[in-house]
Amino acid sequence: MAQITLKNLAHSYLPRxxxxxxxxxxxxxxxxxxxxxxxxxxxxxxxxxxxxxxISGLLRPSHGRVLxxxxxxxDAATAARNIAQVFQFPVVYDTMTVRENLAFPLxxxxxxxxxxxxxxxxxxxxxxxxxxxxxxxxxxxxxxxxKISLGRGMVRExxxxxxxxxxxxxxxxxxxxxxxxxxxxxxxxxxxxxxxVTHDQTEALTFADKVVVMYDGRVVQMGxxxxxxxxxxxxxxxxxxxxxxxxxxxxxxxxxxxxxxxxAQVDLGAEYAAVDGQIGIRPEHVTLxxxxxxxxxxxxxxxxxxxxxxxxxxxxxxxxxxxPEGTAVAAQPQVRFTPARINVYADDWRVTPRxx
Amino acid sequence: MDKxxxxxxxxxxxxxxxxxxxxxxxxxxxxxxxxxxxxxGNNSFFLAGLEWFDEMVHxxxxxxxxxxxxxxxxxILAIEVPLGIFVALNMPKRGVWSSFVLVVxxxxxxxxxxxxxxxxQIFGRVDIGLLGRxxxxxxxxxxxxxxxxxxxxxxxxxxxxxxxxLVALLCYAGLQSIPQAYYQAARIDQASRWAVFRYIELPKMxxxxxIAVLLRFMDSFMIYTEPFVVTGGGPGNSTTFLSIDLVKMxxxxxxxxPAAAFSLMYFLVILLVSWVFYTVMTNLDKADTGRGEGx
Numbered sequence: 001m002a003q004i005t006l007k008n009l010a011h012s013y014l015p016r017x018x019x020x021x022x023x024x025x026x027x028x029x030x031x032x033x034x035x036x037x038x039x040x041x042x043x044x045x046x047x048x049x050x051x052x053x054x055i056s057g058l059l060r061p062s063h064g065r066v067l068x069x070x071x072x073x074x075d076a077a078t079a080a081r082n083i084a085q086v087f088q089f090p091v092v093y094d095t096m097t098v099r100e101n102l103a104f105p106l107x108x109x110x111x112x113x114x115x116x117x118x119x120x121x122x123x124x125x126x127x128x129x130x131x132x133x134x135x136x137x138x139x140x141x142x143x144x145x146x147k148i149s150l151g152r153g154m155v156r157e158x159x160x161x162x163x164x165x166x167x168x169x170x171x172x173x174x175x176x177x178x179x180x181x182x183x184x185x186x187x188x189x190x191x192x193x194x195x196x197v198t199h200d201q202t203e204a205l206t207f208a209d210k211v212v213v214m215y216d217g218r219v220v221q222m223g224x225x226x227x228x229x230x231x232x233x234x235x236x237x238x239x240x241x242x243x244x245x246x247x248x249x250x251x252x253x254x255x256x257x258x259x260x261x262x263x264a265q266v267d268l269g270a271e272y273a274a275v276d277g278q279i280g281i282r283p284e285h286v287t288l289x290x291x292x293x294x295x296x297x298x299x300x301x302x303x304x305x306x307x308x309x310x311x312x313x314x315x316x317x318x319x320x321x322x323x324p325e326g327t328a329v330a331a332q333p334q335v336r337f338t339p340a341r342i343n344v345y346a347d348d349w350r351v352t353p354r355x356x
Numbered sequence: 357m358d359k360x361x362x363x364x365x366x367x368x369x370x371x372x373x374x375x376x377x378x379x380x381x382x383x384x385x386x387x388x389x390x391x392x393x394x395x396x397g398n399n400s401f402f403l404a405g406l407e408w409f410d411e412m413v414h415x416x417x418x419x420x421x422x423x424x425x426x427x428x429x430x431x432i433l434a435i436e437v438p439l440g441i442f443v444a445l446n447m448p449k450r451g452v453w454s455s456f457v458l459v460v461x462x463x464x465x466x467x468x469x470x471x472x473x474x475x476x477q478i479f480g481r482v483d484i485g486l487l488g489r490x491x492x493x494x495x496x497x498x499x500x501x502x503x504x505x506x507x508x509x510x511x512x513x514x515x516x517x518x519x520x521x522l523v524a525l526l527c528y529a530g531l532q533s534i535p536q537a538y539y540q541a542a543r544i545d546q547a548s549r550w551a552v553f554r555y556i557e558l559p560k561m562x563x564x565x566x567i568a569v570l571l572r573f574m575d576s577f578m579i580y581t582e583p584f585v586v587t588g589g590g591p592g593n594s595t596t597f598l599s600i601d602l603v604k605m606x607x608x609x610x611x612x613x614p615a616a617a618f619s620l621m622y623f624l625v626i627l628l629v630s631w632v633f634y635t636v637m638t639n640l641d642k643a644d645t646g647r648g649e650g651x
Contacts, residue, residue, distance in 0.1 A: 058540050079546040091541040093555040105545040
């Protein structure tokens with residue numbers, strides 16, 4: 001087990017990258033703490049898998065170093081890094097039994113047969129495949145095969161980290177929940193550093209202590225689910241986390257006031273230097289009133305169970321509002337923003353208020 | 357609802373029936389006819405029953421040819437299959453080189469059989485052939501026209517040269533279908549090169565290997581042109597395989613009765629061996645999956 005440090009790391013798949021646009025991973029500096037449960041979240045093609053493969057050593061980065069603890073492993077082979085990785089699609093050794101599959105990584109490292117037997121039995125129990133240990137892996141369902149892959153990832157106790165690359169894509173929804181819970185429990189039990197790649201925010205937020213959001217080859221924010229929700233560091237985080245995502249309105253900000261395009265004034269919860277950018281507010285922090293706010297046009301109301309989702313338009317821009325169940329929507333609706341919940345963005349990055 | 361029966365539709369099948377009968381059934385039946393008849397000339401035949409079959413089954417000559425044939429097929433399978441796998445494993449997987457190598461590999465397969473025979477016939481000649489002269493210059497006593505062992509080596513090497521590409525290309529296709537994640541997982545599991553081959557590559561190549569072995573078996577068991585051109589079945593009878601012997605008997609000696617009986621048995625042997633091959637291989641497959649799903 002070790003802390004993972006990425007130093008000035010960048011990667012391009014081209015042999016001679018010309019500029020920043022040729023990089024799949026832009027330069028980054030990050031420390032992943034020992035024993036943390038991280039989720040790597042981002043849309044497809046943002047560099048998640050590239051980063052994962054660099055950590056596991058399947059790819060060598062074009063620039064920068066990877067450190068496990070104080071040990072530089074940038075040039076170390078995958079096997080030498082002692083990492084476990086579970087892939088998006090199940091990888092099982094068809095001609096082996098489930099038991100042999102689980103034992104394979106241990107056997108290759110020359111572990112004691114008695115230890116292997118006990119450990120495989122234990123893992124078999126954890127992934128709920130005790131009954132099937134003597135079956136051939138060939139012909140099992142995709143679910144079962146992926147469980148074997150997960151089991152193979154967890155079978156070694158001394159790994160530096162376990163990496164999961166969207167491991168639950170092929171699993172049934174109810175099984176997904178169960179397996180995620182088990183992973184979480186395993187994390188608590190053994191304290192391995194776990195990095196879990198996904199593009200599903202629910203999966204990321206329920207699994208991880210810290211969520212790492214990637215966008216266009218950059219880590220745009222690394223924080224707790226709460227941080228991501230309350231103070232998204234980048235407009236992408238605001239848009240990507242939450243359902244629906246954050247509302248953004250172009251505005252000029254000075255002091256504790258923002259001026260929208262049509263001259264309307266919005267109160268802010270903090271003091272800012274002069275900024276020409278956007279203000280962002282979560283749909284949960286927008287209130288629908290009859291008077292004393294800014295006028296909006298309502299396009300659609302969606303009932304999603306515990307609350308209603310109002311799709312409105314303000315100055316020609318979409319604005320989503322979460323309204324408690326049972327609230328009547330006024331004939332000439334207006335909205336009010338909770339000042340403390342407004343974030344200010346310049347060039348898509350969050351501006352920290354004065355004195356914060 | 358009952359389907360409408362219209363038996364007139366059968367008439368539409370008639371043309372196919374006629375063509376097939378003309379091209380396959382009638383010629384085959386002619387052979388069957390020869391196999392059960394004898395003649396003393398004058399185009400008058402009388403029924404010989406299973407006499408020819410009986411004679412052929414006990415014929416030393418046929419036993420010899422069958423033995424040589426089985427040995428030939430066994431040797432070339434034992435060489436071409438492992439060699440083909442080895443070549444496939446070492447072929448470049450992508451890039452310009454892979455296309456180049458593919459084309460080069462496919463070349464021997466495109467050469468007509470008798471041309472291959474002629475190439476090797478000349479190549480191995482001690483007086484003018486590159487191979488023959490070189491071996492002689494190296495002080496090796498090589499002469500495929502005198503020495504049965506040299507003749508065998510020449511015929512086997514020629515077949516390996518001609519057909520290993522087929523096995524290699526089939527295996528290459530099998531290898532290309534393995535997702536990259538398997539190799540990555542193996543690296544993470546710290547599998548040795550041998551383990552990768554044994555547990556990932558070989559299982560994935562099984563289907564194509566079955567086809568390769570079947571094709572190579574059938575083809576080599578029926579081989580005629582190449583050894584006929586190179587050695588003509590000699591020296592003596594040492595490279596006289598079943599087809600060569602059959603042609604000698606049917607066309608050379610004009611023993612149509614025994615030759616017909618011979619060819620029918622020949623056909624049945626190939627059919628039988630191929631069937632056994634196929635059944636065993638597919639059952640192995642089923643047994644594996646069956647154990648998975650059965651419990």
